[in-house]
Amino acid sequence: MDTHLQRDDVERYFGASFERIEKFATNLAHEGEKRGLIGPRELDRLWDRHILNSAAVVPFIPEGSSVADLGSGAGLPGLVIACMRPEAHVRLVEPMERRCVWLEEMVETLDLDNVEVLRGRAEEFHGAFTVDVVTARAVAALDKLSRWALPLLEPQGMLVLLKGxxxxxxxxxxxxxxxxxxxxxxxxxxxxxxxxxxxxxxxxVARQGV
Incomplete structure (x- = not known):
C-alpha cells in the first residue's frame, strides 16, 4: 500500500468491499506493468492515483444502476465500481484483447457475478444495449467521449466521468x-x-428534465 496511507483508514473507507479491492490492487501491482496496464512509476502510488481515484466516482452513481465503463483498460474505474456496488450491473467495454483477457481474469479472481466484459469500441455497441450510467477515466476529451457515450444512455441516464x-x-x-x-x-x-x-x-451530465 502507498507509504503515506494507513491501512486502517483505507480499510474503513472501502468497508465490506475492501477484501476484493485489496486483491485487485495486489494483482494489478504484480501484473500491471508486465501486461502494459500501468507504468512502472505508478506502482508506488497505485492506491492513491488509481484505486482511490476510481472509487471517488462511486458516490455519484445511483444505487442499483446499470453501468458501462468505456475503455476500461485495467478495470479503472469499472472493477472498483463493481466491487463497491455489488447490486450494480457493470459492463466493461474495452477494444484491446489482452486487456479483455486481464479483465476476465479479474472478474473470476474477485468472484464478481455483476460484471460483463465486452470487447470492442464504444460506438460498436450503439443500439446493442443501454445503461443508466456511462463512466470513463482518461479516455478522451469530453466532446469525443460524449459522442461515444451518449447513444448508450437510457432516457433517464447520465454521464459520470473521471476527468482532469x-x-x-x-x-x-x-x-x-x-x-x-x-x-x-x-x-x-x-x-x-x-x-x-x-x-x-x-x-x-444528466438529461434535461431529470
Whole structure:
C-alpha cells in the first residue's frame, strides 16, 4: 500500500468491499506493468492515483444502476465500481484483447457475478444495449467521449466521468453533442476520498428534465 496511507483508514473507507479491492490492487501491482496496464512509476502510488481515484466516482452513481465503463483498460474505474456496488450491473467495454483477457481474469479472481466484459469500441455497441450510467477515466476529451457515450444512455441516464482538473476547458466544444442528446449542463465536482489523498474531479451530465 502507498507509504503515506494507513491501512486502517483505507480499510474503513472501502468497508465490506475492501477484501476484493485489496486483491485487485495486489494483482494489478504484480501484473500491471508486465501486461502494459500501468507504468512502472505508478506502482508506488497505485492506491492513491488509481484505486482511490476510481472509487471517488462511486458516490455519484445511483444505487442499483446499470453501468458501462468505456475503455476500461485495467478495470479503472469499472472493477472498483463493481466491487463497491455489488447490486450494480457493470459492463466493461474495452477494444484491446489482452486487456479483455486481464479483465476476465479479474472478474473470476474477485468472484464478481455483476460484471460483463465486452470487447470492442464504444460506438460498436450503439443500439446493442443501454445503461443508466456511462463512466470513463482518461479516455478522451469530453466532446469525443460524449459522442461515444451518449447513444448508450437510457432516457433517464447520465454521464459520470473521471476527468482532469482542466476539464472546464472541454465543456464548450462538447455543447453541440450535449444539445443533440438533450443533455443538461455539466456539473464539475471535487470528489474527496481520504484526507491524505488529493480530491478527484468528477463530471456529471444528466438529461434535461431529470
Amino acid at each position: 482538473r482542466n476539464v472546464a476547458a472541454e465543456v464548450d466544444p462538447a455543447r453541440k453533442v450535449f444539445r443533440k442528446y438533450s443533455m443538461g449542463e455539466p456539473v464539475i465536482s471535487s470528489a474527496p476520498t481520504l484526507e491524505q489523498v488529493e480530491p478527484t474531479t468528477v463530471v456529471t
